[in-house]
Amino acid sequence: MKPAPFAYARAATLEEAFGLLAEHGDDARILAGGQSLMATLNMRLSAPEILIDINGIDGLAGITDDGDSLRIGAMTRHADVEESDLVAMHAPMISMAMQHIAHPAIRNRGTVGGSIAFADPAAELPACAVALGATMTIAGTDGERTVAAEDFFHGLYETAVGPGEILTAITIPKISGNWKSGFLELARRHGDYAIIGLCAHAEIDGGTFGDARLVFFGAGDRPVSATQTAPLLKGKTWSGDLADRIAEALKEELDPPEDLNADGPMRRHLAGVLVRRTLGPMAGQGE
Amino acid sequence: MDKNIDVTMTVNGETVTRQVEARTNLVDFLRYELGLTGSHVGCEHGFCGACTVRVDGRIVRGCLMVAAQADGADVWTIEGVTDTGEIRALQDAFVERNALQCGFCTPGMLMTLAELMERRPDADREEIREFISGNFCRCTGYQAIVDAVEMARGKAGAAS
Numbered sequence: 001m002k003p004a005p006f007a008y009a010r011a012a013t014l015e016e017a018f019g020l021l022a023e024h025g026d027d028a029r030i031l032a033g034g035q036s037l038m039a040t041l042n043m044r045l046s047a048p049e050i051l052i053d054i055n056g057i058d059g060l061a062g063i064t065d066d067g068d069s070l071r072i073g074a075m076t077r078h079a080d081v082e083e084s085d086l087v088a089m090h091a092p093m094i095s096m097a098m099q100h101i102a103h104p105a106i107r108n109r110g111t112v113g114g115s116i117a118f119a120d121p122a123a124e125l126p127a128c129a130v131a132l133g134a135t136m137t138i139a140g141t142d143g144e145r146t147v148a149a150e151d152f153f154h155g156l157y158e159t160a161v162g163p164g165e166i167l168t169a170i171t172i173p174k175i176s177g178n179w180k181s182g183f184l185e186l187a188r189r190h191g192d193y194a195i196i197g198l199c200a201h202a203e204i205d206g207g208t209f210g211d212a213r214l215v216f217f218g219a220g221d222r223p224v225s226a227t228q229t230a231p232l233l234k235g236k237t238w239s240g241d242l243a244d245r246i247a248e249a250l251k252e253e254l255d256p257p258e259d260l261n262a263d264g265p266m267r268r269h270l271a272g273v274l275v276r277r278t279l280g281p282m283a284g285q286g287e
Numbered sequence: 288m289d290k291n292i293d294v295t296m297t298v299n300g301e302t303v304t305r306q307v308e309a310r311t312n313l314v315d316f317l318r319y320e321l322g323l324t325g326s327h328v329g330c331e332h333g334f335c336g337a338c339t340v341r342v343d344g345r346i347v348r349g350c351l352m353v354a355a356q357a358d359g360a361d362v363w364t365i366e367g368v369t370d371t372g373e374i375r376a377l378q379d380a381f382v383e384r385n386a387l388q389c390g391f392c393t394p395g396m397l398m399t400l401a402e403l404m405e406r407r408p409d410a411d412r413e414e415i416r417e418f419i420s421g422n423f424c425r426c427t428g429y430q431a432i433v434d435a436v437e438m439a440r441g442k443a444g445a446a447s
Contacts, residue, residue, distance in 0.1 A: 001331060005290050008309035008355050031356075038312070038351040039332040051309070053356060079345065103421025105399065106333060108345040109352065190420040 074113020247272025
């Protein structure tokens with residue numbers, strides 16, 4: 001279908017974008033990469049009065065090394081993240097996730113900030129951000145503020161970004177010491193939204209787990225961190241027995257939704273499958 | 288609010304200026320304003336890949352970008368890359384390997400594969416399939432298309 005008519009404004013600066021947001025309020029939508037927004041407009045699931053295009057604002061794109069962390073500008077395209085050596089070295093989970101995000105033509109256009117601000121509960125990057133302990137930078141007319149990823153996602157398509165504000169960057173602590181990352185998702189077709197996926201980030205010293213974070217996507221109305229199950233890994237080495245215990249604990253802890261692709265019990269089962277396929281190799285062993 | 292907007296862009300090497308409705312997407316602009324009907328319109332929500340065109344050196348979905356966003360951009364369509372001969376080997380291989388039947392997906396498929404040949408010249412069959420996973424073909428399946436890529440690259444690996 002064709003979208004309902006809308007007006008279009010190019011913001012040259014953040015201030016200009018804030019002004020347009022203040023003027024149009026809920027009738028305006030920010031246009032970043034547009035790879036989700038344009039589809040919803042074409043299907044007339046959404047009909048804003050005006051699109052505020054922020055693609056022309058300088059300084060919103062790019063990946064910078066900030067010492068202990070990486071800063072990824074909100075308008076950085078997925079394809080640029082996918083090809084970034086900095087990201088591969090310091091945030092390998094993000095690199096692993098990239099190839100699962102839709103398809104090359106969409107990754108050429110879609111942005112990191114757009115994906116995170118849209119907050120689709122089945123999307124990869126919101127869950128990565130939570131697993132990696134990232135920080136979001138949000139700007140508004142009153143200046144900048146930062147929000148921890150775990151406090152950023154409030155529900156289905158709901159985030160900490162308030163009226164008149166724009167997400168401008170995500171800051172990710174560099175992987176260090178004995179920390180290892182794993183990423184896997186299960187989808188019916190490559191590039192589809194996941195039925196369920198796992199971002200695993202764990203300290204592993206000589207095969208023994210330390211602190212660990214297991215964050216699932218497609219498992220709730222936002223990224224779901226399995227905070228009861230993950231501590232069970234601590235002090236353990238990987239084994240079939242441990243895998244069984246983790247899978248069982250996840251069945252207790254997770255309460256995933258039902259949709260056309262899978263019901264709750266199937267998703268709970270698949271969470272265990274993901275854990276086996278991800279944590280075993282992270283610990284230097286098979287599934 | 289003005290729902291029309293002036294755009295100027297380069298399409299297949301020629302500069303064009305038009306006034307369009309803000310909601311006009313890039314592929315409709317190319318088809319209806321410029322008569323470049325080689326780029327096809329399939330699903331209109333980013334799934335099928337039939338509208339794939341090149342903007343500033345990278346393939347994009349023509350249905351997921353409004354024409355106004357291409358202001359100042361360098362746009363190439365199947366017509367342009369055919370005229371320059373850039374994808375001749377790929378097109379010849381498509382004919383040779385029977386990599387199309389109805390041809391609806393073919394322009395988008397070729398635009399995508401041109402980017403694959405440039406950016407991932409050593410992709411194996413699995414990687415080629417992954418790269419075209421966003422381009423749906425409902426006639427041939429993908430075997431012959433992957434064969435054509437291998438043939439165009441001059442590799443002996445194509446199944447005979």
